[in-house]
Amino acid sequence: MTILTARQNAVPTLPDRPARLHRPLLWVAIALAALVPVTIGGALFDDRILLGHPIWMKPLKFAISLALYCGTLAWMLTLQKRARRLGWWMGTIVAIGVAAEMVLIIGQVVVRGRQLHFNVSTPADQLIHNIMASTIYLVWAAVLVIAIQLLFDKPGDRALRWSIRLALGTTLAGMLLGNLMFRVTPSQEREAAAAGQQLHLGSHGVGVEDGGPGLPITGWSTQGGDLRIGHFLGVHALQAIPLVALGLVLLARRFPALRPEGARTVLVTVAAASYAGLIWLVTWQAERGESIAHPGGATLIATGCWLGATISLSLLVLFRARRTTLVSTRIR
Structure with a gap:
């Protein structure tokens, strides 16, 4: 023991x-x-x-x-x-x-x-x-x-292993989200009918044409939905989720509750689930033709639920890990 x-x-x-x-x-x-x-x-x-x-x-x-x-x-x-x-x-x-x-x-x-x-x-x-x-x-x-x-x-240890597995799974799904962009828009259907052939077959935007006003650098639409956001987040899960695992290792030097592999593994799983939820949230928002810069009421409510669930689950894991650490310290 x-x-x-x-x-x-x-x-x-x-x-x-x-x-x-x-x-x-x-x-x-x-x-x-x-x-x-x-x-x-x-x-x-x-x-x-x-x-x-x-x-x-x-x-x-x-x-x-x-x-x-x-x-x-x-x-x-x-x-x-x-x-x-x-x-x-x-x-x-x-x-x-x-x-x-x-x-x-x-x-x-x-x-x-x-x-x-x-x-x-x-x-x-x-x-x-x-x-x-x-x-x-x-x-x-x-x-x-x-x-x-x-x-x-x-x-590596269990938390790092699962962060890599979840990151790779999420990035594969995020790459596939790019397929949502390859849907012919009504304007492209009219263009094809006029030209007698398909000239363009897809769009980043939902409810707006590509090339309109966008956020600095990224160019994500400020007037309608933009499917690039979920795709971008999904692709870069490859970095985001393992960084959580590595960050928890560094924090464990100061906080004993994070030292057991089990606690860090569960926190990595919560982070990965939260990240997947964020990808779904921004993709759902884009599919409704809503700009990331101008979220509506439904998006704000969903964002609040996502944040609340992430914070609550993380605190629950930390409280349980802290209690387990205190008990193990007394036994020792």
């Missing part, structure tokens, strides 16, 4: 520094990070506009987002214990797919000055659109294989 109690109350440590990150993913992440100042310079000195926004903003946003994604996945792959060769190949497929995606973005948007997503108005546009879509699905399939591997692997 005393040995078990001492083990439960031991101060958790951060994962050891990986000896070698996944090289292809690492190099792609570094290249994308180096591209960021280039795209910022482009946004400052190139005054071209596409769909109401500076032409370099899309490459800038994707460079930052994909650099984070590749860097995080490169770290996760170092935690694998089994089938590491398969994991290496899947990571390499992701790296190649992401690099190809970035080349297509710059080539279509900056070089050709053409809309990338939803644009099938010419044979060249349609080809680029189809290659982009195929590449994204290939990346998704490779990440799915990695997620299945880590579902049965045991990297």
Whole structure:
């Protein structure tokens, strides 16, 4: 009993520094990070506009987002214990797919000055659109294989393991949310009827046309729903949820109640469920044609319920963990 109690109350440590990150993913992440100042310079000195926004903003946003994604996945792959060769190949497929995606973005948007997503108005546009879509699905399939591997692997302590599993599951679902954007809008149906062929097939916005007023940098619509928000949050669950697990390890050095694996694992699960709830909330809001900048009454009520449930469950776990820690301290 005393040995078990001492083990439960031991101060958790951060994962050891990986000896070698996944090289292809690492190099792609570094290249994308180096591209960021280039795209910022482009946004400052190139005054071209596409769909109401500076032409370099899309490459800038994707460079930052994909650099984070590749860097995080490169770290996760170092935690694998089994089938590491398969994991290496899947990571390499992701790296190649992401690099190809970035080349297509710059080539279509900056070089050709053409809309990338939803644009099938010419044979060249349609080809680029189809290659982009195929590449994204290939990346998704490779990440799915990695997620299945880590579902049965045991990297780090239990809280970290579950944070990685839940992060990968959430990011896979978040990537699929992009499919909601590929629905032909009424204006695109009229456009196709007039032209005799489909020119565009999808939109970021709900209730508004793409290219209208939006939030700074992100461009998320301030006049209607925007499906990019849920997609963005879903993709970056890959960073958000493991950061909770790593943050709890740091807090455990100061707060003994967070030292047992069980308490931190439950808190990670609550955080992941809350994050999934947030993704659903912003997607539900967007589907109703409501801007993130102007939430209505139903959205505010749902947000209050989401916050209340998250805080209540977190406090319940912390109170129980604190009581368990006090009891184990007395026994010892």
